[in-house]
Amino acid sequence: MVRWEPGAAERLQKAALELFATRGFEQTTTMEIAESVGLTERTFFRHFSDKREVLFHGQQLLADAFLAGVDSAPAEASPLELVAAALQSSASFFPDERRAHSRTRQSVIDQNPALRERERHKLASIATTLADALRRRGVDEVAATLAAESGATVFSIAFTQWIREDEQRSLAGIAAEVLRELLTLTATAAERIPR
Amino acid sequence: MVRWEPGAAERLQKAALELFATRGFEQTTTMEIAESVGLTERTFFRHFSDKREVLFHGQQLLADAFLAGVDSAPAEASPLELVAAALQSSASFFPDERRAHSRTRQSVIDQNPALRERERHKLASIATTLADALRRRGVDEVAATLAAESGATVFSIAFTQWIREDEQRSLAGIAAEVLRELLTLTATAAERIPR
Structure with missing residues (x-):
């Protein structure tokens, strides 16, 4: 069963942007983005098709x-x-x-x-x-x-x-x-x- | 020794465009373009870095x-x-x-x-x-x-x-x-x- 994550998309987006800005876009993985806010990579992919989409959704x-x-x-x-x-x-x-x-x-x-x-x-x-x-x-x-x-x-x-x-x-x-x-x-x- | 090819670039360009238009861009190879005007693929690459450059040079x-x-x-x-x-x-x-x-x-x-x-x-x-x-x-x-x-x-x-x-x-x-x-x-x- 998929647990509902309140505001997961917003938390992922905020975390991703911080990681992209500090480490670089290429150097950041979807796994790192998800883990930095205590979520799984699967949860990331429920919200975004790839890390680029975080910037363009x-x-x-x-x-x-x-x-x-x-x-x-x-x-x-x-x-x-x-x-x-x-x-x-x-x-x-x-x-x-x-x-x-x-x-x-x-x-x-x-x-x-x-x-x-x-x-x-x-x-x-x-x-x-x-x-x-x-x-x-x-x-x-x-x-x-x-x-x-x-x-x-x-x-x-x-x-x-x-x-x-x-x-x-x-x-x-x-x-x-x-x-x-x-x-x-x-x-x-x-x-x-x-x- | 490299033979000088009069108008090779123009002949290659014309031939490429015809092949792209009739067979499709993806389906046409640089080899086919060169051979269709009696030139070698090497000659093609002396004039164009790839087949896309034929369209944009x-x-x-x-x-x-x-x-x-x-x-x-x-x-x-x-x-x-x-x-x-x-x-x-x-x-x-x-x-x-x-x-x-x-x-x-x-x-x-x-x-x-x-x-x-x-x-x-x-x-x-x-x-x-x-x-x-x-x-x-x-x-x-x-x-x-x-x-x-x-x-x-x-x-x-x-x-x-x-x-x-x-x-x-x-x-x-x-x-x-x-x-x-x-x-x-x-x-x-x-x-x-x-x-």
Whole structure:
């Protein structure tokens, strides 16, 4: 009979991140992660398919947060207003109390080329999911891709700033500023690039 | 003594693409590629490190074409004008007579998840290279990333359209239209997203 482990996934995740950060991702085994919180490797594999998934299992929730933002936007919202709503909603996934965790996670990822590739892939999937959501809202093919990719770029830049040492602003605030910078950049160009 | 093989790289590339397209990438060996044009496998490996490199060896030349565009832009060009120049320059890398080749190459890549990942990685590298070039032109960190990523997205959308069946427009023309669409999208948003 499988015993129910209260909060096992959270305990495993916290322990794994600490081990990855101190010993290195490659050097840490699933057995060590499990044992460090008094659980078995079998329990680990009930929650995560491998140690990499400890770092990426929130991906679907993050994608859902983007989509919830699109859903909450008014019917007349333009494509980039939908993206702005998605960015604000995604930021709720990263409250300030999660900043330290996100910083540690990123430092682990930065040290490992395969994890960096996986993180890039995660962002690309979120952009694709967001573009699909825009299309379902009636945005045409090209505009949906342009707006969604812009949203993913803004998210990525804002997130990098949010986890900087000593950064105090919220992710929502930073994302709004970066999006505004994109609008300013393109407004300047719109006047000067010939039709 | 190594015999000089006139145009061996080009012949190998053409043969490889045909084999990949008809038999499948996984099913084609470097030996078969070499033998199909009367060359040895050793000759193949003098030109390409593996069969995947046949599909990607133009990457540096493409990146160089983007950079040449940035270099050719006037000193007062705004970040997105630099990107517009880079896009126009990159299009010169894909004259219309290369369209059939590009179509076949893309169909091979689309059928293989690892090749799709490699192609995504290639585009990401080009965006990074372009952002670095913008920084060297004095564009600040965030603006350089936003502009370069926008450029990579525009390129990717334009390229997908350019290789569509029956498409007649040049890549330069399509890229200019897609960039214009991005400017229109953001102009609409700039009026409506609160500061």
